[in-house]
Amino acid sequence: MKRNRLLKRLALVVLGVFSISLSAIAGNKPSGLMTDLIEHTDRTWNNGYVSSLPVWKLDSAIESLQYAAIRSMYPAFSWIVPGEAQNTHQIAYRLIVADNLSDVTFGKGNVWDSGEVKNGQSVAVLYGGEALKPDKIYFWRVKTVTDTEGESEWSEVKAFRTAGSLSEYATAYYPQVKTMESPVTVRKLSTNACLVDFGTDAFAQLVLTFTSVIESDSVTIHLGECLENGHVLRNPGQSTIRYRRCQLGLLKGTHTYRIKIEKDGRNTGKAAVLIPEYIGEVLPFRYCEIEGYNESQPPISIVREVVHYPFDEMASSFCSSDDILNQVWKLCKYSIRATSFAGIYVDGDRERIPYEADALINQLCHYGVDREYSMARRSHEYLLLHPTWPTEWILQAVLIAWQDYQYTGDCRSLKANYELLKPRLLLSLREKNGLISTSTGLQTPEFISSIRMNGQIRDIVDWPHTKPDSKLWDVMGESDGFVFTDYNAVTNAYHYEALRLMGQIADVLEKSEDADLYTSEAKNFRKLFIRSFFNTSKGYFMDGLSADTDHASLHGNMFPLAFGLVPKGKEQGVINFIRTRGMACSVYGSQFLMDALYKANDAEYALQMLNKTDERSWYNMIRVGSTISLEAWDNKYKTNQDWNHAWGAAPANVIPRHLMGVEPLTPGFGTVRIKPQLGSLEWAEATVPTIRGNVRIAVKNKSEEYSLKVSIPANMDAEVYLPLPSGKYKVMMNGTPVKATRVKGEPYLSVGKIGSGTYSFLIN
Numbered sequence: 001m002k003r004n005r006l007l008k009r010l011a012l013v014v015l016g017v018f019s020i021s022l023s024a025i026a027g028n029k030p031s032g033l034m035t036d037l038i039e040h041t042d043r044t045w046n047n048g049y050v051s052s053l054p055v056w057k058l059d060s061a062i063e064s065l066q067y068a069a070i071r072s073m074y075p076a077f078s079w080i081v082p083g084e085a086q087n088t089h090q091i092a093y094r095l096i097v098a099d100n101l102s103d104v105t106f107g108k109g110n111v112w113d114s115g116e117v118k119n120g121q122s123v124a125v126l127y128g129g130e131a132l133k134p135d136k137i138y139f140w141r142v143k144t145v146t147d148t149e150g151e152s153e154w155s156e157v158k159a160f161r162t163a164g165s166l167s168e169y170a171t172a173y174y175p176q177v178k179t180m181e182s183p184v185t186v187r188k189l190s191t192n193a194c195l196v197d198f199g200t201d202a203f204a205q206l207v208l209t210f211t212s213v214i215e216s217d218s219v220t221i222h223l224g225e226c227l228e229n230g231h232v233l234r235n236p237g238q239s240t241i242r243y244r245r246c247q248l249g250l251l252k253g254t255h256t257y258r259i260k261i262e263k264d265g266r267n268t269g270k271a272a273v274l275i276p277e278y279i280g281e282v283l284p285f286r287y288c289e290i291e292g293y294n295e296s297q298p299p300i301s302i303v304r305e306v307v308h309y310p311f312d313e314m315a316s317s318f319c320s321s322d323d324i325l326n327q328v329w330k331l332c333k334y335s336i337r338a339t340s341f342a343g344i345y346v347d348g349d350r351e352r353i354p355y356e357a358d359a360l361i362n363q364l365c366h367y368g369v370d371r372e373y374s375m376a377r378r379s380h381e382y383l384l385l386h387p388t389w390p391t392e393w394i395l396q397a398v399l400i401a402w403q404d405y406q407y408t409g410d411c412r413s414l415k416a417n418y419e420l421l422k423p424r425l426l427l428s429l430r431e432k433n434g435l436i437s438t439s440t441g442l443q444t445p446e447f448i449s450s451i452r453m454n455g456q457i458r459d460i461v462d463w464p465h466t467k468p469d470s471k472l473w474d475v476m477g478e479s480d481g482f483v484f485t486d487y488n489a490v491t492n493a494y495h496y497e498a499l500r501l502m503g504q505i506a507d508v509l510e511k512s513e514d515a516d517l518y519t520s521e522a523k524n525f526r527k528l529f530i531r532s533f534f535n536t537s538k539g540y541f542m543d544g545l546s547a548d549t550d551h552a553s554l555h556g557n558m559f560p561l562a563f564g565l566v567p568k569g570k571e572q573g574v575i576n577f578i579r580t581r582g583m584a585c586s587v588y589g590s591q592f593l594m595d596a597l598y599k600a601n602d603a604e605y606a607l608q609m610l611n612k613t614d615e616r617s618w619y620n621m622i623r624v625g626s627t628i629s630l631e632a633w634d635n636k637y638k639t640n641q642d643w644n645h646a647w648g649a650a651p652a653n654v655i656p657r658h659l660m661g662v663e664p665l666t667p668g669f670g671t672v673r674i675k676p677q678l679g680s681l682e683w684a685e686a687t688v689p690t691i692r693g694n695v696r697i698a699v700k701n702k703s704e705e706y707s708l709k710v711s712i713p714a715n716m717d718a719e720v721y722l723p724l725p726s727g728k729y730k731v732m733m734n735g736t737p738v739k740a741t742r743v744k745g746e747p748y749l750s751v752g753k754i755g756s757g758t759y760s761f762l763i764n
Helices: 002-025 101-105 323-338 356-369 374-385 391-408 412-425 445-450 489-508 512-533 555-562 571-581 587-599 603-611 618-623 651-659
Strands: 031-035 070-072 076-080 090-098 137-146 158-167 177-181 185-190 193-212 218-224 243-249 253-258 283-291 301-308 317-320 662-664 671-674 683-688 695-701 706-712 717-723 731-733 748-754 757-763
Touching: 031 137, 031 158, 076 137, 090 101, 101 137, 177 193, 185 283, 193 218, 193 323, 301 323, 317 323, 323 356, 323 603, 323 618, 323 651, 356 374, 356 391, 356 587, 356 651, 374 391, 374 412, 391 412, 391 489, 412 489, 489 512, 489 555, 512 555, 555 571, 555 587, 571 587, 587 603, 587 651, 603 651, 651 662, 651 683, 671 695, 671 706, 706 717, 717 757, 731 748, 748 757
Parallel strands: 070 158, 671 717
Antiparallel strands: 031 076, 090 137, 137 158, 177 301, 185 193, 193 253, 193 283, 193 301, 218 243, 218 283, 317 683, 662 671, 683 695, 695 706, 706 757, 717 748, 731 757
């Protein structure tokens, strides 16, 4: 007996030592493993809820569970390289794939073993074995070698299941998921009525539990996004603020009831993205008003089931010395999660239709708040096959494709869709003067077919814009009075940007002739654009050719500034004009206004636009009571607007990309630019997710001293920029003086390129 107790104690000690040793090495292994940009390929979901059954045990229950199927015969793998030391770079890796857990656990890749590959690639590593088979489970893991810490431990094993039908390349995506939420408050309104507030608006369903002493009891449920006089707003008028009334008959005894959300014909039509059957129909609501129940028998339980794409709340953060800015960040970050309910970026609840303009802003915002790339790619590829009518939005497909590559480092989508992207340059719409036009008879059936449209496209500039002869458009508009002519400055600015990026895309794909052609075309078109639209006497751009109009607008100047079309040395005149216009654009247009201002290093005016509090501000969305970004600045600017439109959430990307200054300089964040533009903010700090790991940044911005602390993940380099002080200064890095070079033409100092690790910079 004593011997058994002794052996048991010894086993516990050994187990404890083993646990400690495992803990010690836990940080020395690759993490964040992704297969075709999906991290949680090993998980399953049961009608929206995470299941305890892993994907490799699905055979007996595959019909009732959902999972993120891999659809490519040759998937790509990504991982976060371990290493805390400064200047840590991966110099080799070994990746194994097996069709059984036992082999991969013991380091054997019976399907594919890459062997030791001596390079630093840790994102978009292409599977190199024989084509994967459909409807099959695979397991993989990876180990790395770095130049500072040597060989790592094997990563955890990651499993995935292939789809029933495979292509050489196809985008993988998650199923839609659900999260249960309880009310923030339940307030009694009368003896038999209460108001339930969930704190935020969300696309959701409702589950209630009641006890009834008689069979004939019934209650009325009012669901809505907005309150009026302390009750759920029952008559939203022309706006599409959501409201739904439901009658619920109660059974005798205690029962749980799921409130049926009836389909809306407007947002479940032919062009709409439908909610999967395993989820069921949803409605955006924040408030639930319950009336008609017996005072002695109020609801026992009130649960809201929120539908969304998988989202990591902890992936990003932002906080600053400006409370309004903090609130704006919170609103916009939450908006990206809340509006992901359809699994593809849509325009809110009114239509639930994808549009390129929504997708571009949503894409950048999603990258800014989560380490998630599959929803953006799926939305982009959907829109290539289902384009929408605005000219500029046809061109935006090229911008979306390039951002996808920059943030993921994975060029397979570019390669697969290259032939679809080429017609989106709209070269077929070039007139004899070299400019493109949608109104001079060039929209032939062949052209329309090439961009997969069912009808002709039209210039939009902003939405809505002034068109008083139609009841379908708001008379006021959001285009700053833009004058539409045959040759539109905004449309042609987009054409230039698409040409420029297409040249880079062709270069990535090693299509040298195309790359030379598009790069040359962009260079020549830039000169033509300036000659055509820039008014040298006024120092800024006109909406059209001088023969057609002498009107200048915010849009006719902010897009050229954002896309690098301003003549050298003439930036200040354009900036001065932009400053006279304020926020004379829609929430959609604000994305490009902010891009333009930060590109021009006008950080203080950009900050004024971000944290202002008038009607045309993000703070106004909070003030009117919305918790998801609006489709327009206020109901008065678009009478039928949605209260759940992600294209109004631009600060979710503007803050990390521009204000904190964290952007990829090379694909997949091989090199990141760190260029904070705080303006007069006293301090700010943020966590910015990337495919290689989190970038953490903290800035103190005082007149007598400026400090920047930044943490760069392993296998990433950074170019760091600091504000140029007035007078004499000294730059310190980690307590040691360092040389900083003034950036030509910009109020910044460059400290050059640094490797991974944590750095503290000080200017005094």
